[in-house]
Amino acid sequence: MSVVQVETSVPRLGWISRLRPGVPLTVGIIMLVLIVLSAIAAPLLAPAGPAVVDLGSVRLPPSAEHWFGTDAIGRDLLARVLYGGQVSLLVAGAGMIGSLALGTLMGMLGAFGGYWVRAVVDRAIDIQLAFPYVLLAIAITSVVRPSTAVLILLMVLAAWAGAARVVRSIALQERGKDYVKAASVIGASQLRIALFHVFPSVLPSLLVLAAMQMAAMIVFEATLSFLGMGVQPPTPSWGGIMLDGKNYITSSWWLTTLPGLAIVLTSISLVLIGDGMQARTDALRSREGDE
Amino acid sequence: MSGALVADRITKTFAVSRGGTTRELRAVNDVSLAVAPGEIVGLVGESGCGKTTLSRIMIGIETATAGAITYDGRPVRTRAEWRALRRSVQSVFQDPFTALCPTMRIGDALAEPLAIHGICPPAERKERVSRMLEMVGLHPDMARRLPNQLSGGQRQRVNLARALMLEPKVLICDEIVSGLDVSVQAQVLALLIALQEGLGLSLVFISHDLRVVRYLCTRVVVMYMGEVVEQGDVEAVFDHPQHAYTRSLLAAIPDHSRLSAGATT
Amino acid sequence: MAPVLAVENLSVSFPGARGQITVVEDVSFTLEAGQSLVIAGESGSGKSMVCQTLLGIAPGAASVTGTRIDWKGRNLLTLNEPEWQAIRGAEIAMIFQDPTAALNPLITVENQIIDAIRAHRRVSRAEARARAVEVLGLAGFPEPEHRMRSYPSELSGGLRQRVAIALALSCSPSLIVADEATTNLDVSIQAQIVKLLRELKDRLGLALIFVTHDLGLAAEIGGDLLVMYAGCAVERGPVKSVLTDPCHPYTRGLLRSAPTLRSSRANPLRPIPGQMPKPGSVGAGSPFRSRCPVVVDGVCEAQRAGWTSAGPGHDVACHRFALEGREGLR
Known part of the structure; x- marks a missing residue:
C-alpha cells in the first residue's frame, strides 16, 4: 500500500510559534530584573554619591572614568541615573499599585453597583479620560507644593480610569454568563459573586494591566518631573535628571539622552512583559473555550 | 399542597425599540403552570416561544410583568421571600460549559x-x-x-x-441534556429519574427535544408564541395531539423508530 | 454507476506530547452522484475531521494519510493549496453547523453569493447576480430578488442556513458536505432543511455527506450510514438496515440510549457505561472494547476487527459478530 504523506497548505512554523509568546516575556523580564537590580545596587555600582559635586569636572562627556559623563555641576551622571532609578521605580510602582487598586474598586462598582453607583462611576471614568492629565497636574501643583507624595497622588488620579474601564468591561462580560446567574440562584449575594466568582476572572488581566500601567507610570513620572512638578531636587529621578540637562541639550547630549534611555528601556521591558502575559492569558482562555 | 410551585397567569412583556418606534413584545402571555410534588413537567416549544423566560421567572432571575409565583400556597414576591425559596426551588442551566x-x-x-x-x-x-x-x-x-x-x-x-x-423540592432544568452526546444524555436522564423516584423531587424539564420529553416526563405543556396551546399527560398529548401546532411539532421530530414501524419518510 | 468519491483508508493524526495522536483511523467509503451518506457518531468520533479532509481544511498540524481519496479520477491527497482552491466551493462545498460564523456579517447576502461565484467563474456581475437569485430560490429562500439585499444579521437562523446552502450551491458543486448543519435549528426548521437537502440531492443529482450525532436525523436523510467511534468506522450500510438491524455493539448501545417518540419508562433507555477513550489511547485493539458488553477475551484487546458482512451492503467491524453472528450480540 502506498501511503502518501500530505503536506498541508498552512506553513508549519513549529519552533517559532512555540517560541514566540515566550521570547518577549523572557527578554522583558531579564531587562527589568537587570534594571531593578542595578537601581537597588546603586550604592555598590555608582562610582560616587549622587550628590557629590566636583566643580573641577563639569559636563565631561562619557569616558572610562565617568561612564555616563558628568553634569553641569560635576556630579557623576551614572550615579545619578542609578540612584534616580530607585526613586523613579518606587514612585512609579506606588502609582501603579494605587491606580490599579482604585481602578479595580471603581471598575467592580461600575459592574456590580446599583443604578446610581454605576451611573456615577461611568461618568467619573468618562470625565477622567476626557481630562488631560498634565493640565490636572498643573492645576493641582499650582495649589499644593509639589512633593513625592503629591506626585504619587497625581499618578493615581491620572491612571485609575484606564484600569477601571478594563476591569469594568471584563466584569460586565463575566457577569452576563450563566455561572453568575447560577450563583445568584443558589442565593449568593452580589458582593459574594463579585469577590469569589468574577474577581478571579479579572485577575489575569489585572496582571497584564499592571505591567502596562507601570510602563505608563515611568513615563508619567518622567514627564511631571521634567516639567518640575514631580520629584524635587536635589533628589534625583530620571525625569528630574533630564530637566537638569535640558539647557545643555545641544552641547552635552548625554545629560538628556542617557537618562532618557533608562526610561525607554524600562518602558520597553514592561511592555514586553505585558504583551507576553497577554498572549499567555489569551492562550489560556482559548484553551478553556476549546474543551 | 406541600411543595407545589405554581406560576399563576404570568405575563412578561419586553420593550423592543426598532427604528425609533418602541413596541411591546409579549414573551409570555397569561400562562399558568403548576408543578405538583414528584411530577416531571415537560415544557416544550421552539426558540422564542417563551419557555425559557417563564422558567427564569419561576426561579426569580426575571420578574413577571403580571401574575404571581406561589410556593406551598404562599406568594413569593420580595427579595427575602425569593432568598428563602432558593432552598426549595433550584435550577440547572443549559450550557454546562458556562x-x-x-x-x-x-x-x-x-x-x-x-x-x-x-x-x-x-x-x-x-x-x-x-x-x-x-x-x-x-x-x-x-x-x-x-x-x-x-x-x-x-x-x-x-x-x-x-x-x-x-x-430542593423542585428543580427547573432548562435544556440540560441537549448539548450532551446521546450515551451521556441517557446517563443524565437515568439520574434524573432516580432523583425523582428516590427523593420525590419534582422537575420542570424544558426541552425542544420531544423524544426526551416523552421518555422522561409525566406531564407536558406545549408553548407557542408565548402561550400554552396544549397540555396534559404525556401519553395523551403525544398519542392524540389536539392542537395543530403540537401535531406539526411531533411530525418534525426526526425519529428512527419510524423505520422499524415500516413508515417511510 | 462509478462513485464520484472513493475514500480509501483515510487516517488523520496530530503531533502530541507522546507521538502522533490518531483522530481518524483507516476510514473508507464510497459515494455516488445523487446518493447520500450519513456519518454518525458522538463528539470525539472523528466525523468532523473526515469532512474537513474532504475540503482540504484540516488544521495545519494534522497529518492526513491514506491510500487514496479519489474524486472524479483525481487523488485529493496529493493536491496543493491552489489546486484545493479550485475544487473547494466549486466542486465540493460545505455547510457548517453555525451559519452565523460561515457568513460575513458586514456583506449583504447578495454580494456574498456574487463574490463566491465570481471567485470561481469568469462571469459578469449581472450573470452572477442572476445565478444568486436562482440558487437562493433553490435553497427555499423566500423572495430572493427582494430580500437578498439583507445582511445576515437581519435574517432568522433558518433563513441564514438557507443562505449558507445557497452559497454552497452557487458554483454547482457535485458534492455537498453538511457538518451538523441542522443542529442549532428549531425542530420544524430542521425538518424543512433536511427535506430541502434531500430534494436538492434528487433534483440536482448531488452527492451529499451529512454528519450528525442524531440517529433520528440519519433516518430522515436516508441513503447509506457510516457509524464512527473513537476515530474508527465500526458499522456501515444502508441507513434502514443499520438502524433496524444494528450489528455492532456500539451501534446497538447508541440506539438503546437514544429516546424515540415511542420510548417510555416502561422500556428504560440503557446508557452505554463509561466514556469514550481519549484520542490516541485506543491502542491496537477494538476501539469499543472498554465499554463493550460482548468483548471477546484475548481478541478484542489485541487487534482491530476486519469487516464482516451483515447483509446486502451492510458491514460490521466486530470480532464477536464475526465469530458468532447476531446470536453473539445478545
Whole structure:
C-alpha cells in the first residue's frame, strides 16, 4: 500500500510559534530584573554619591572614568541615573499599585453597583479620560507644593480610569454568563459573586494591566518631573535628571539622552512583559473555550 | 399542597425599540403552570416561544410583568421571600460549559450553597460534597478539579449536584441534556429519574427535544408564541395531539423508530 | 454507476506530547452522484475531521494519510493549496453547523453569493447576480430578488442556513458536505432543511455527506450510514438496515440510549457505561472494547476487527459478530 504523506497548505512554523509568546516575556523580564537590580545596587555600582559635586569636572562627556559623563555641576551622571532609578521605580510602582487598586474598586462598582453607583462611576471614568492629565497636574501643583507624595497622588488620579474601564468591561462580560446567574440562584449575594466568582476572572488581566500601567507610570513620572512638578531636587529621578540637562541639550547630549534611555528601556521591558502575559492569558482562555 | 410551585397567569412583556418606534413584545402571555410534588413537567416549544423566560421567572432571575409565583400556597414576591425559596426551588442551566465558575474548584462550587445558607458546620461540608458527587455518579476526587478539566457530561452532573446541595423540592432544568452526546444524555436522564423516584423531587424539564420529553416526563405543556396551546399527560398529548401546532411539532421530530414501524419518510 | 468519491483508508493524526495522536483511523467509503451518506457518531468520533479532509481544511498540524481519496479520477491527497482552491466551493462545498460564523456579517447576502461565484467563474456581475437569485430560490429562500439585499444579521437562523446552502450551491458543486448543519435549528426548521437537502440531492443529482450525532436525523436523510467511534468506522450500510438491524455493539448501545417518540419508562433507555477513550489511547485493539458488553477475551484487546458482512451492503467491524453472528450480540 502506498501511503502518501500530505503536506498541508498552512506553513508549519513549529519552533517559532512555540517560541514566540515566550521570547518577549523572557527578554522583558531579564531587562527589568537587570534594571531593578542595578537601581537597588546603586550604592555598590555608582562610582560616587549622587550628590557629590566636583566643580573641577563639569559636563565631561562619557569616558572610562565617568561612564555616563558628568553634569553641569560635576556630579557623576551614572550615579545619578542609578540612584534616580530607585526613586523613579518606587514612585512609579506606588502609582501603579494605587491606580490599579482604585481602578479595580471603581471598575467592580461600575459592574456590580446599583443604578446610581454605576451611573456615577461611568461618568467619573468618562470625565477622567476626557481630562488631560498634565493640565490636572498643573492645576493641582499650582495649589499644593509639589512633593513625592503629591506626585504619587497625581499618578493615581491620572491612571485609575484606564484600569477601571478594563476591569469594568471584563466584569460586565463575566457577569452576563450563566455561572453568575447560577450563583445568584443558589442565593449568593452580589458582593459574594463579585469577590469569589468574577474577581478571579479579572485577575489575569489585572496582571497584564499592571505591567502596562507601570510602563505608563515611568513615563508619567518622567514627564511631571521634567516639567518640575514631580520629584524635587536635589533628589534625583530620571525625569528630574533630564530637566537638569535640558539647557545643555545641544552641547552635552548625554545629560538628556542617557537618562532618557533608562526610561525607554524600562518602558520597553514592561511592555514586553505585558504583551507576553497577554498572549499567555489569551492562550489560556482559548484553551478553556476549546474543551 | 406541600411543595407545589405554581406560576399563576404570568405575563412578561419586553420593550423592543426598532427604528425609533418602541413596541411591546409579549414573551409570555397569561400562562399558568403548576408543578405538583414528584411530577416531571415537560415544557416544550421552539426558540422564542417563551419557555425559557417563564422558567427564569419561576426561579426569580426575571420578574413577571403580571401574575404571581406561589410556593406551598404562599406568594413569593420580595427579595427575602425569593432568598428563602432558593432552598426549595433550584435550577440547572443549559450550557454546562458556562454555568460553572471557571476559577472555582468543583468542591468549592458545591460547598458554596451550604456556606451561603449556613446549612451545616464547615467541617461537615466536605463530607456532604463527597456524598453528593457520588450520588450524581462522579468520583469524590473530582472536588479538587477545575471545571475545564471535566467533560461536558461531567460538568452537567456537577451543575446538577450543585443545585441538589440545598436539597430542593423542585428543580427547573432548562435544556440540560441537549448539548450532551446521546450515551451521556441517557446517563443524565437515568439520574434524573432516580432523583425523582428516590427523593420525590419534582422537575420542570424544558426541552425542544420531544423524544426526551416523552421518555422522561409525566406531564407536558406545549408553548407557542408565548402561550400554552396544549397540555396534559404525556401519553395523551403525544398519542392524540389536539392542537395543530403540537401535531406539526411531533411530525418534525426526526425519529428512527419510524423505520422499524415500516413508515417511510 | 462509478462513485464520484472513493475514500480509501483515510487516517488523520496530530503531533502530541507522546507521538502522533490518531483522530481518524483507516476510514473508507464510497459515494455516488445523487446518493447520500450519513456519518454518525458522538463528539470525539472523528466525523468532523473526515469532512474537513474532504475540503482540504484540516488544521495545519494534522497529518492526513491514506491510500487514496479519489474524486472524479483525481487523488485529493496529493493536491496543493491552489489546486484545493479550485475544487473547494466549486466542486465540493460545505455547510457548517453555525451559519452565523460561515457568513460575513458586514456583506449583504447578495454580494456574498456574487463574490463566491465570481471567485470561481469568469462571469459578469449581472450573470452572477442572476445565478444568486436562482440558487437562493433553490435553497427555499423566500423572495430572493427582494430580500437578498439583507445582511445576515437581519435574517432568522433558518433563513441564514438557507443562505449558507445557497452559497454552497452557487458554483454547482457535485458534492455537498453538511457538518451538523441542522443542529442549532428549531425542530420544524430542521425538518424543512433536511427535506430541502434531500430534494436538492434528487433534483440536482448531488452527492451529499451529512454528519450528525442524531440517529433520528440519519433516518430522515436516508441513503447509506457510516457509524464512527473513537476515530474508527465500526458499522456501515444502508441507513434502514443499520438502524433496524444494528450489528455492532456500539451501534446497538447508541440506539438503546437514544429516546424515540415511542420510548417510555416502561422500556428504560440503557446508557452505554463509561466514556469514550481519549484520542490516541485506543491502542491496537477494538476501539469499543472498554465499554463493550460482548468483548471477546484475548481478541478484542489485541487487534482491530476486519469487516464482516451483515447483509446486502451492510458491514460490521466486530470480532464477536464475526465469530458468532447476531446470536453473539445478545
